[in-house]
Amino acid sequence: MSDFSAFFNRLHKNARHWGKWARRQSVTCYRVYDRDVPEFPLAVDIYHDHAHLQEFDTGWKMLDDEYALWVAAARQHAAEALDLPLQHITYKLRARQRGESQYEKTGAAGDDFNVEEGGHRFIVNLDAYLDTGLFLDHRITRRMVQERAAGKRFLNLFAYTGSFTVYAAAGGASESVTVDMSNTYQDWSKRNFALNHMDLARHQLVRADVFTYLDHAVSVGKKFDLIVMDPPSFSNSKKMQGVLDVQRDHPRLINACLQLLAPGGELFFSTNLRSFKLEAAELKSGKVQDISARTIPEDFRNKKIHYCWLITA
Known part of the structure; x- marks a missing residue:
């Protein structure tokens, strides 16, 4: 399992900085992290009191069980760094987009909310x-x-x-x-x-x-x-x-x-x-x-x- 401390520290620092900026700008949806630490190739966006994590496909290979643990750890560390409930952290793997992929359902129902x-x-x-x-x-x-x-x-x-x-x-x-x-x-x-x-x-x-x-x-x-x-x-x-x-x-x-x-x-x-x-x-x-x-x-x-x-x- 990866050491998530570098990801946690950078995300926590970024969230404090961009949170202050967002309040000054009256913005509630904004980006707080974008592959800042190469070992954690994620983009993290805030949508009011939710966070949207996208993993960019780097071609790295993990066994399924190992990957599931890695994703769970990323969500948990993001929730703690952003001070949000775990159920408000959405995680997606963003592979190279082809065809109608943006229109396809992920298989999760999700809830609509307003921003x-x-x-x-x-x-x-999300x-x-x-x-x-x-x-x-x-x-x-x-x-x-x-x-x-x-x-x-x-x-x-x-x-x-x-x-x-x-x-x-x-x-x-x-x-x-x-x-x-x-x-x-x-x-x-x-x-x-x-x-x-x-x-x-x-x-x-x-x-x-x-x-x-x-x-x-x-x-x-x-x-x-x-x-x-x-x-x-x-x-x-x-x-x-x-x-x-x-x-x-x-x-x-x-x-x-x-x-x-x-x-x-x-x-x-x-x-x-x-x-x-x-x-x-x-x-x-x-x-x-x-x-x-x-x-x-x-x-x-x-x-x-x-x-x-x-x-x-």
Whole structure:
């Protein structure tokens, strides 16, 4: 069994530091540990009074019984370092994500609970799915969308649980369309909208493959003033036209969005693919700004958690 003292000490120290920071920022969901000690390749996120531990697959091999003991010890030490009940510590192995893995159930039911961010409320579930319902690394990006949304027609593509739309509506968006192909996440978005008292007559949910939606929207001449697009790195879902590869397909996706933008409209495009290279030469006319450094929150500052561009029509 590993000596967990280095993990405990670092997590306890980090939790004190980031807890003070979070209180100053009025943030209740934030990262406190990200593979700080190489022998413990975990990311630890706080969601109000719960903690979400993700183990990154390093290829290390353990016997099943030994691994079960290691996981149990990691949970116990995290609970003690964070001063949380053991039952509030969720543990997941995050293998390389392929296809629809983010949509797959983990086999645990888990409980939904509400958290607050930026004055808004969101439903999270730390157990039932690989992802929790709220991507913490886009906290600043969501705020930037809210600041731009007043009077705008907003489009949210690959919308997951609709958090960007909640921010846009709070910022005064005149209408919105939220597109995702998952029934699970469209229902989750609808519950987030209700939780934030959004008018569903003005904020439309569309279950569709994004490629199909974009083709149709361009063909009928739809226009938007503000678009957010945060695709998965890869998807081979049977619900899609084909296989999505964000490196290969991003020029097509971005160019379709540019056709939908009204003059002066803006597109936020982001990806978590570490090896991603933006093919700017393949994009249609538009001003492209790399705003990644501005959108990565302080609690993620030591990791290249995502890339983000602001593209103006």
